[in-house]
Amino acid sequence: MIELEGLTKRYGDKLAVDGLTFTVRPGTVTGFLGPNGAGKSTTMRMILGLDHPTSGDVRIDGRHYDRLRDPLTAIGALLDAKAVHGGRSARNHLLCLAQSNGIPDGRVEEVLDTVGLTSVARKKAKGFSLGMSQRLGIAGALLGDPRILMFDEPVNGLDPEGIHWIRSLMQSLAAQGRTVFVSSHLMSEMALTAEHLVVIGQGRLLADTSMADFIEQNSRSYVRVRSPQREQLLDVLHGAGITVVEAGGGLLEIDGGKAEHIGELAARHHVVLHELSPRQSSLEEAFMRLTAESVEYHAHADPAEREWAAGWKTEV
């Protein structure tokens, strides 16, 4: 269990993490989602005691990280796959970590085998591809067979087979009753692995919810319509009291509308339709909408970003 309470980190003028309060519970995979620069890595560094919070508190199983007597058996973390000394072999890298926590040397071979690096155990880490480095980082996290696991963007640089492997690894770790906390900027990735979701944007908590609830609340179903008689169609729909959202490129979107109903309406008024399709917005879109709003609260948002965010809002 990881408990954050009002966790805040300020770098000069910039508030990187702004009063985060949430709890990561055992037995499930908790996804930690946010766009790049949202403060995910900073939060994880504070959990591990690497960065000191400006204010607020974070505890691992009720203790501050630096008060843990057995850090690697309590929590295993992969923050940055390249955080190894390139001149050291994979085996020696893991060995010095094991020794620092009194973990039996035999665990080194076990975790090398788990991540599939046994054949390159004697090779220097600087020759590793990003995917191999990720595996080495994961091996380091698993070394102490910890109760809590924390991964920062673990699928970066992995091939499809590797991505599949890490997904099932995280799910099996959670199924054993461990706490698994994994960050990503890809909603689609989280939808496949996480059961619980914590979303942050600009350092602030945007959502702390189960994945099922998030999908229910945020997936938007709409009907997409295209017509050469656009003005006529708009009049008809307005007349029927239906709100239309302009999606650009001559496309119209009708939230929560039924395709049958709109088709019949158009036929009755002799409006030609070139497209009429019921659609479901993806979780990725829901996530972008959620974080785009967090961008909007800030007056100095980048113009390009504002325009992009505005795309969701233009009502006709």
Add this chain to the structure above:
Amino acid sequence: MSSPQNPMPQAAPAWQGTAASPHAGYTSPIPVVRTHLGHALVSEWTKIRSVRSTVWTLGVFVLLVLGIGLLTGVVVSSSSSEMSSADNPLTLGFFGLLLGSICLITLGVLTTASEYGTGMIRTTMTACPSRGRVLAAKALVFFLVAFTTTLVSSVLVAFAQTAMLGGSGVRQPSGAEWLKGTVGVSLYLALLGLLSLVVGSILRHSAGAITIMIGVVLAPLVIALFMFTQSLEKVRTALIDYSIPNQLSVFYSNSLTHSGPSGWDPLWIVLAVTALAFAGAWALLRQRDV
């Protein structure tokens, strides 16, 4: 998949202070060990011996000390009249050790600063959140490695040189001279390396820290060489007296000047400076983000 989640876990979580795990859903078969300095020492020993830079710097160090020591021995012994019987025959070991000190400085800096360069430091500090313990373990392991290497090389050179010069009428060194010329210089150079390690920890940048340390060793003497003005005479003497090469030569009673440190003074000076720097690095390490 396990039970459904509480959709909005709100408000202050109840801190549970006990170690016995009311939260833990998983218990590892691996025995939990309460970590201490011993673990950190073993870990740092594995680290220092598993990188190429250690082999290179110490290899070059031994090569310089033995090579230059033997060469000067050969040259001096072939012209027997050069050393008077009053001179300390161990003096000839000085040149190799002076050059070799640069290797120890490099290794010292790399022991700490390279972890910042590679990012390894974050992994290290995660494995051992007690930052002071990490610094202490690094310092202790490095000091012992540097001291042992220097002691072995300086003893070898001293034996070789006294044997070479023995035939040419040069006296045998006294017990005190042996102690200063081997254990004394080894402690001095290992502490100089340790100071570099501490500077590396403060600056977190290998090239910067190495440059500064080489400057500390060479600059005072070089600057003093060009101080011709009468009014700067005192500064000039002080710079020479307390320059590191001159302090090193004090161990052979072979100082450039007759003022300044004598006897075991250089050792106490480097010890005090290193202790101060260590305290500063310790405080900074606790305070800064990794």
